[in-house]
Each structure stands twice: as structure tokens, then as C-alpha cells.
Amino acid sequence: MSLAASGGSERAASGLDSPLEALLRPSAGQPFRWSEHQGRELLLVEHPRCQAVFSRQGGQLLHFRPRGERSLLWCASRWPRIGSIRGGVPVCWPWFGRHPMESGWPHHGWARLSDWRLVDKQSCASGVRLCWRLELHDWLVELEAELGDEMRLQLRTRHGDSEPCVLSHALHAYWRISDVARVGLLGMDGAEGTDLLAGAPCQQDGELRILDGCHKVFRRGGRVIIQDPDWGRRIRVDGGDNPNTVVWHPGTRPIGDVSWAEGLGFVAVEAAALGGDSLTLAPGEDACLRLRASVE
Template structure:
């Protein structure tokens, strides 16, 4: 795992400086073993404490809830209150094997089974540059793995393997909640000219210049690749890269309420997701794999 070179000198910032990350109390400076298990609000968590970074995963969903390179603010937002039963809002939920509502089964869970199921940690390693982990979920003829490499930067890969003899269709997303100072003040660069669909207005859309949030956004763009999230309030720029993903989804509820999330807390994130979630989905034949990628680093 190669170290990422920075174009600017690192600032010395404590975890959640000035605004308190909800998982602060679980984390402590790295000492000895980089991995340990803990519990918070009824969920089993894997705590990662390394000289390069700190992170928190939930066994439920195989979900990365917190990631912070040493000397930087946290990159990911997470709600302070979690439901007793159900999905945890924040971090990088895995939407799988469908995105949004199921196309045929109205009673099935929004965004699929993955974020509601307990995953198995099948491998974890650490070296001088950071940590690498693999989480796995097996359901019937499906197997999905989340492969995470964390250090100065964040790298996630979602790998789905189809083991049945018949073709299948899926859609999936890495539904990242990026932590920001104030969603109304940030801008997202890299989507200029991208076409897609406005999921709020239910009509085609085309992005013109920088994307900003005034009162809610939910857009699916037919473009992956590299984006820059500019946050003048924190004087921070994040490079968010979806690699060869076919789609990027940008979402924020605006003034619409979120369950168990206060209005002020909701101003602290913008969701920019790597996805493959078009109307026709992704078709896999027996033995075929589908992959999603998402990387991020502070510029």
C-alpha cells in the first residue's frame, strides 16, 4: 500500500475538532494492535487505530462508518442516533443487490439486504502504510465482498460474484456520506456536461458547471470518474474517484426531514455515490463478477 503524497502540508487537527464526531468516544491513539472489537448503540463494531488513520466498521452491513487520516478532519459523516433495528445512516452503506426500491417486490427493503445483514470479516492486515480488510456476505447464489484499503487515503472495492447457472440482474452503490462544514456552502466539480436523471423531478437533467445544493438534490449522472468536493468553510478539497463506475449519484434531502437526524446535523453531509444503477441494471451470467470502486483523499 503506497503512501499518498500531499500537495500541501498537513494541518494538525484533532478528531472531530470543534464539532465532535459521534464515534469519538470509541477511538483512542494507536497502541499495539490496530484492530479491536467494540459495541455502540447495540451494534458490533470493528475499531481500527493505526498511525496513519482511524476507522470504524459495523458488522451489520460491513459498513465503514468513520474514516480519518491522521492530521485531518473525518472524511465521512455518521448520524449520532441509530435506530434500534434497521440501517445505520452514515459512512458508506452498501446498497446491494438493488438500489432504491426493488423493481418488482414493493415490500422488500429499500436499497437491498446488504446493509441490514451481518457480514463476516474474512481478512485483516496492517503494515506501515495502513490497513487492508475484506468483508464478505453470502446469500443464496450470491457472494459479495467489500475490500477496503485505508491509510492516508480511502479505497473501497465492492465485488459481486454470481454462482448460479442462470443469468441475474442487479444494481448496486457505495452510498458515501461525505462530511462537510455546511452543505449549502460546498461545491462539487467534475460533472460539468454530464447527463442523467433528476430523481426528484423525475425528468432528464444535464449538469452545467459546479453542482451546488440549495434545497435538496437527488440526481443520477451517467458518468463516473474523478470529482472534487470543495469546502471553503473547512478550507478543504476532497478528491472523490469512482474509477470506471458507470454512474454517480448525488443526494441531499434539503429541508425534508430525516428520521432521527436533526436539521443542524443534516447540514453536515453531502452524499456522492459510486453506482451502477440504471433502469436495466447489470446482468451477470454464471461465474461473472461485477465491481464498484470508490476512492477519496484530501488534496
């Protein structure tokens, strides 16, 4: 069964936006405040130019809405009691997918399961800036966020061990859309990569559309436009000089704690460095991954 045959109108009729917006309210000029939701400690950001929600677990941006726009990010309404939160921008670090040698280690690494420390937060007329930090053994990783009319994220890793180490990482962004069967992704024409569902090389020809599932790793960063005619908007996602762009949606395959209709409301377009484009860091060397997004 294709996504186009699924009846995405069920979700559109619900009128739902981000399930986290109910937590946000005018806060007497205070742009930052802490709250708790479904067992997670959250930082709520309320600024004249945008609103946002972060989870201390994972240092994860769960919600971002520029003034006058719909939410840019999708987040599941129900979260597991233990484990990662599906939605927003999970940090996959220091490996992507399954660990190449340790089958019992968590999918997509330790970062999204660990509590991060908020080391800096600032507010100015144009928006807010925040920095989250995680220290694990000889690694130090920071997520810097600038939020206002647009979203800018930078993931920086500092390798402090005495031996070289391989790093793969991703900013696994879930973008909020009207219906995955009705959107098109522009900007990947000619890009080569791997279709992980087919287990074969692929090359994109023109607009990318998702009919029943997609998991492709392209060997290209740069700009992708998510064109959403039902909502009359285009989300510009820019991975800059990152080596990989990942496009993912589960299609008709179920995902835990997410209803069929809810799952139609996102497409993942991720900034990454993985597989053959993973990084080998020398002692003392840094690595950086960037993601920027706005509404056109």
C-alpha cells in the same frame, strides 16, 4: 425555505466531529479491536496513519479519518434500534432504491441489514487492509478496504446461480462537510443523467450546488471534487470507470433521527451502477464497483 437561509452556524458552533471518535483511543500498538455501540458490533481501527470504524451489520465503514485531517465521512449520532445505520458508506446491494417488483422488500437491498463476516485484516506501515464477506443464496459479495492516507473501497459480486441475473449496486458515501449550502461539487460539468426529484432528464452546467435538496443520477463515473471553503479543504472522490455517480441531499425534508443542524453536515456522492446501467450477470460472472477518496 432554502438551505442557505437555514442558519448552518448552529452546527459549526457545536464543534462536533464524528460521534464515533469518542470510542477510539490508543490501543498499545493493536490496530484492531472489537467494541459495541448502540446495539451494533463495531470493529475499531487505530493506526498511525488513520483511524476508522466498521459495523459488522452491513460490513459498513462508518468513520474514516486520515492522520492530521478532519473526518472524511459523516455518520448520524443516533441509530435506530432495528434497521440500517445512516452514514459512512452503506452498501446498497443487490438493488438500489426500491425493489422493482417486491414492494415489501427493504429499500436498497439486503446487504446493509445483514451481518457480514470479517475474513481478512492486515496492518502495515502505510495503513490497513480488510475484507468483509456476505454470502446470500447463490451470491457472494466482498467489500475490500484499503485505508491509510486515503480511502479505497472495492465491492465485488460473484454470481453463482445457473441463470442470468440483474444487479444494481452502490457505495452510498456520506461525506462530512461544514455546511451543505456552502460547498460546491466540481467535475460533473456536461454530465447527463436523471433528476429524480423532478422526474426529468438533466445535464450539469458547471459547478453543482445544493440549495434545497438534490437527487441526481449521472451517467458518468470518474472524479468529483467536493470544495469546502469554510474548512479550507477539497475532498477528491473518484469512482473510476463506474457507470454512475449519484448526488443526494434531502434538503429541507426531514430524515429520521437526524436533527436539522446535523443534516447540514453531509453530502452524499455515491459510486453506482443502477437503472439503465444495471448489470446483467451471466452464471459465474463477477461485477466490481470502486470508490477512492482523499484530501487534496
